Amino acid sequence: MSEMWTAKLRNKWQKNLPIEKLLPDDQPAYVASWIYVFGVLTLSALAMIIASGIVLAFEGPAWYHVSDVGLFTNSMHFWSVQMFFVFMVIHLWGKYWMAAWRGNRFRTWATGAIAFVASIATAFTGYLVQTNFDSQWISFEAKDGFNSMGIGAFFNVTNLGQMLLLHVAFLPLILGVITVIHVLMVRRRGVVPPIDAEPSLSEAKR
């Protein structure tokens, strides 16, 4: 039984991330600052981006030019992206000043930072598929940077079809997977204790 891959995976999962950690009903008392809110706000904005993006994907990239509902949905997508980055950058700075990578949390930090970079790539392709003047301008200007690195040979920012597929399929998938891994790591390792925390005080239970 213990030789089974399935059993091994299940045992490892239950050991590292039991349901009590995944869906906790308590948390350390030191978690008492507004800075902690920005992680969940970032996730919430991402949820809004995905929801509005799905609606836009059903109707196509030019829909919002000719429909009031389309323009509203596009606006929801646009403002959710703006909020997403504001929340994420605050979250990132907060975690930096908390040195939140302490205590075997390097991978939690790294997946968060990779998610930030992946978000920039995803948002960038979004700007390219607006099918408006902005898309024309950004694609013409941005091509030089990618071409200079040889990246333009296979990532052609002036190709609407390619950018659209990357924006609605590939990049959200990558960002989604990284985000899920990041959140699971946060749940597994827990919230980092305060810098200067006294180990001797941690024995006192609530």
Added chain:
Amino acid sequence: MSISKEAKHDFDAAPWAGKTKRYDIVKEGSIAVAFVAILAIVLSLLMGSPDETPLTFKGWAVSNADNFYATAVQELAGTSGTATYGGPYNKASDGLNVGPFWLQKWAGVTHPIDTVNEFVIAPLSTQVMSTEIASALATWKAASDSQKQAWATAYDDAITKVEGKLSAVPAGAYGPVPALAKGLTDMAKGGALDAALLSQGGFFQTDNTKQILFFGDGSYLDDAGTTANLQGGTWGMMNETGRYPGQAWLWLYSFWYQIPPFNNEESKPIGANADAYIMYIMGALSLGLILIPIIPGVKSLPMRIPIHRGIWRQYYQANGINRRKK
């Protein structure tokens, strides 16, 4: 009290054994989603989102026919930005480099563009045309490559010499080039060039590369970018059309274009290859962001600058903990 680094690491890594408080993660998530949704709805209703109408070749040819005409001649002469670009469009130049790394050149020509045929001759050939244009096309197609080049270069040079003032161009051995440029300008004015450039004789097409590059060869797109305050030299990369916020998260990428030597194309080797250098710099900085926890100095700053005293103020006060000497 002082504790060893190892003991502190073990303490930070271990499950928290101190005081805890109630925490409803599902409730918190639900409230956050509702808050963001309401904020997004309010902003969307009040502000909308940017949607500046795209430029068209018709708009260009009607508003600045001389510039469009001169650009068409450059495409025929092989002197336009696209014709002289290099990879991935052609081999007209080696492209940008950083030291011994010629990545643009090494990546090769993966999106070949022949500006003569794909920007001018092929689109013109799709039209029902006047006898003059049909005759010019026939003459062009029957001529040798060297003859074509000689006509187009002579006319392009003549236009450049009079700084684009077409009425001042002296007579010369330009062959069918003026007629071809006029034919393409008329085609653009009629609105037929946009679709012809995109389709290139086909039906399904989702690649706008040829249209975008042709646009960039003239002054129409550039002028529109300047008017909208989108030029890279003025932080345009993070601006947006209208009154909307743009990609503010690109501020650091945009920053490099504002300072020497990156903002001076004449400065070699860095300014002349700024796009490539900045890509390398941003790649290195992105990697640095990911690796902050192991970068000496940067990883220690949070311990030295006591912003954390504010974040965990309640904990420190409740337990009477003062800063440890670093």
